[in-house]
Amino acid sequence: MTPAIEVRGLHKSYGDQRVLDGIDLTVAQGTIFSLLGPNGAGKTTVVNILSTLITADAGEVRIDGTDLTAAPDTVRAAIGVTGQFSAVDGLLTGEENLWLMADLNHLGKAAGRRRAAELLEQFDLVEAGQKTAMSYSGGMKRRLDLAMTLVGEPRIIFLDEPTTGLDPRSRHSMWQIIRQLVAGGVTVFLTTQYLEEADQLADRIAVLDHGQLVAQGTPEELKRLVPGGHVRLRFTAPDELELAARVLTAGVPDRDALVLQVPNDGRVQSLRDLLARIDDASLEVDELTVHTPDLDDVFFAVTGHPTDEKVTTR
Template sequence: MSAAIDVIGLRKSYGEKLVLDGIDLNVAEGTIFSLLGPNGAGKTTVVQILSTLITADAGEIRVAGHDLHKNPEAVRAAIGVTGQFSAVDGLMTGRENLILMADLYHLGKTEARRRADELLEQFDLVEAGKKLAMTYSGGMKRRLDLAMTLVGSPRIIFLDEPTTGLDPRSRHSMWTMIRDLVAGGVTVLLTTQYLDEADELADRIAVLDHGRLVAQGTPEELKRLAPGGHIRLRFTSPDAFSLAAQVLPTAAPNHESLVLQVPNDGSVHSLRDLLARIDDASLEVDELTVHTPDLDDVFFAVTGQPTQSTESTQPVEHEKVTTK
């Protein structure tokens, strides 16, 4: 597949603070690529550089086939950006916000109104489009924000933590909209702190930590990097539990709950082997459950930190990239 975004050796510093340390990224067209990492890892800085809001110190960058350093205007014409903080003007109606964006794209009066109405329909905001945006719920504002990003029909969209603060229903609604965009040929680069969001949406994931890429691959590939896969065997008979502990010496026993936790990579072969050993020993197992590592396990394994860190960077005001 052709690359929508191709980055080699991306570096960025603020004074003596190294924010990005030689990042390589390759995002295929028509896919969702997610950047994960704790606060301060450099996710937003990557988005700001790729969307031409700030400049890199070093690195080769191509976005939508254009060299970002030599032709930033061509890059801006191909992309849309939805930042962490809404760009919606609360003193305007939803429709007026969209028309304003269309005017910035020089679409012309008739086309601007047609495009605004089309997006209000697409994002289920037809009735809300007549009301001031300050009256919108958080989910409605994020939908309008995304609709504003799409006014110029971008080929590539940067979504910087687009569902932060949304309730579960609004998050799932946003996920559906993102999938629909990709089904229509749009490429999405998504930053998020919600590991379930990346697992649900992303075709490929890169994990950033202290400005470096510490892991990259499909969600399933990353899960295989993390330890902790196991099979849980629960017994009701103390005698069966004791016998199983002898037959399975690598298992971690919990004598109080009569549970054995057997290390396992979750593959069919290893599971079949365990079942054969249980059958050969005539063990009476009351409950068997398989636990495979999830992205929480991956995140902890590759970053070594369950808590969030804080990074000091130069503040950049959020804005929609509209130059054509």
């Protein structure tokens, strides 16, 4: 199957500042790909190039099988872009905003009205569609913004921080909408300031730092790059803890809490091996908890930046 997005050797500089230094990435059709990185890493530059807003200095980009440089208009017809800042016109109603996008996508009047009605229904904005967008909550504006992106039925969508500033309920609602789009065959290229969001949504993640990709993989693959995974075994009696510590010699006991922390990468086979050793030694474990590094740990390990520096899309 032709990749939705294929990038090879992407370079971009502004004067003497090299922003992108040879980016390679592939995004499969019908998946969610998330690009993470600290301030100034070049994330927005990547999105702007892939969405035809700016040109690269060098490199090859194919979007939906089309060479971006050779046929940018064909690429534009295949994609949609929802930027970090809303494109909603507050003086128009939700319905009128969608009609405007239908006109820009050269839909006929009847087809545009039908498409607007479909999207108002899909995004639970039927009643709100008759009200001016300035009266909308942040979550409603974000849903309308995404609906406007979908008027032309793009096969690939670029979402730049789609849930920034939303409350937890609105954020989860947006996640569900994104999952539904992908279930329908749409490909999503996502940048986000929330690592939990990438963990929840993305099939694959790439981490960009100083213009280079420093890690790529599924969320679970990336977490296994970082040491610190362990299994926490809790016991009900000190003698049981001491026996476990003698059997599982790599474990670190906490005698006050009656807990033994055993290094483990969280893979199924590793857990099976540990459980077999526990069973063979007839250890009486009261509680077992698996702890694996999260994306915050991965981010810090591969970029050297604390996670509070990852909050913009530049």
